[in-house]
Amino acid sequence: MGLKPVFTHRWDLSPSEAIHLQQQMARRVVQQDQFGEINRIAACDVAFPQNRACAAVCLFSYPQLKLLEQKVVVEEVRFPYVPGLLSFRETPPLLTAFAQLKEEPDLLVVDGQGVAHPRRFGIASHIGVILEKPTIGCAKSILFGKPTSELGQKKGSKVNLVTEEGEVIGMLLRSKDGVEPLVISVGHRISLESAVKFVETLCGRYRIPDVQRIADSLSKGNITAGLSSRRDSKPLF
DNA sequence: GCGACAG
DNA sequence: ATCTTGTCGC
Numbered sequence: 001m002g003l004k005p006v007f008t009h010r011w012d013l014s015p016s017e018a019i020h021l022q023q024q025m026a027r028r029v030v031q032q033d034q035f036g037e038i039n040r041i042a043a044c045d046v047a048f049p050q051n052r053a054c055a056a057v058c059l060f061s062y063p064q065l066k067l068l069e070q071k072v073v074v075e076e077v078r079f080p081y082v083p084g085l086l087s088f089r090e091t092p093p094l095l096t097a098f099a100q101l102k103e104e105p106d107l108l109v110v111d112g113q114g115v116a117h118p119r120r121f122g123i124a125s126h127i128g129v130i131l132e133k134p135t136i137g138c139a140k141s142i143l144f145g146k147p148t149s150e151l152g153q154k155k156g157s158k159v160n161l162v163t164e165e166g167e168v169i170g171m172l173l174r175s176k177d178g179v180e181p182l183v184i185s186v187g188h189r190i191s192l193e194s195a196v197k198f199v200e201t202l203c204g205r206y207r208i209p210d211v212q213r214i215a216d217s218l219s220k221g222n223i224t225a226g227l228s229s230r231r232d233s234k235p236l237f
Numbered sequence: 238g239c240g241a242c243a244g
Numbered sequence: 245a246t247c248t249t250g251t252c253g254c
Contacts, residue, residue, distance in 0.1 A: 046245085047245075048244085083241080083243070084243085111244075112243050117243080123243075140244085141242095141243065142243080143241095144241095244245050
């Protein structure tokens with residue numbers, strides 16, 4: 001029972017060893033749609049109250065977005081925050097939480113970058129590859145890359161995020177009029193186009209997708225009674 | 238050397 | 245991310 005790792009590796013690595021591991025694992029990332037019907041989506045997040053890691057994973061039905069499961073685990077922090085190495089700090093406790101789910105999600109939404117990363121292996125790709133699940137990276141700000149042009153102010157505006165060499169590594173999406181855009185990128189087993197479409201169906205009246213807001217809230221110790229503002233959006237696949 | 242830098 | 249009070253707006 002639960003979603004468990006398909007690939008495993010040590011986590012007590014030095015920064016240089018972690019970077020080398022990312023360079024090797026990045027080769028496993030699939031940036032094309034590789035999934036069937038999506039009926040279950042899982043969102044996750046980690047909070048750090050008093051220097052400890054509190055990881056939360058929420059399972060939702062799709063496209064109804066009804067909250068089906070909530071798992072929370074608290075562990076000691078084993079790695080410092082280093083830009084580019086975020087996954088070595090947040091993934092361990094998240095894997096513990098994912099393993100406790102009763103049902104298997106068909107798609108994962110991670111708070112952070114996927115391939116929009118210096119080595120094309122942000123936390124969304126890391127989790128996606130380890131669990132071998134379609135995964136979307138949905139971050140609140142840019143870590144790597146530059147927008148192709150200025151982004152429109154209206155909700156729904158989009159612009160590519162590219163490397164200095166011109167490689168498209170993500171998409172900026174204005175999820176609400178006037179607010180700072182979301183940074184969407186491929187985590188694993190999904191195309192950037194599909195990732196963006198999914199995120200758009202997950203956004204309601206707030207800047208952050210509802211499923212991520214619920215997971216974020218849960219990791220910070222709040223309770224979500226059981227009803228996330230459910231609504232009806234058309235299935236994409 | 239300097240600036241940038243997910244959460 | 246976390247530390248923190250009040251405050252403006254729908």
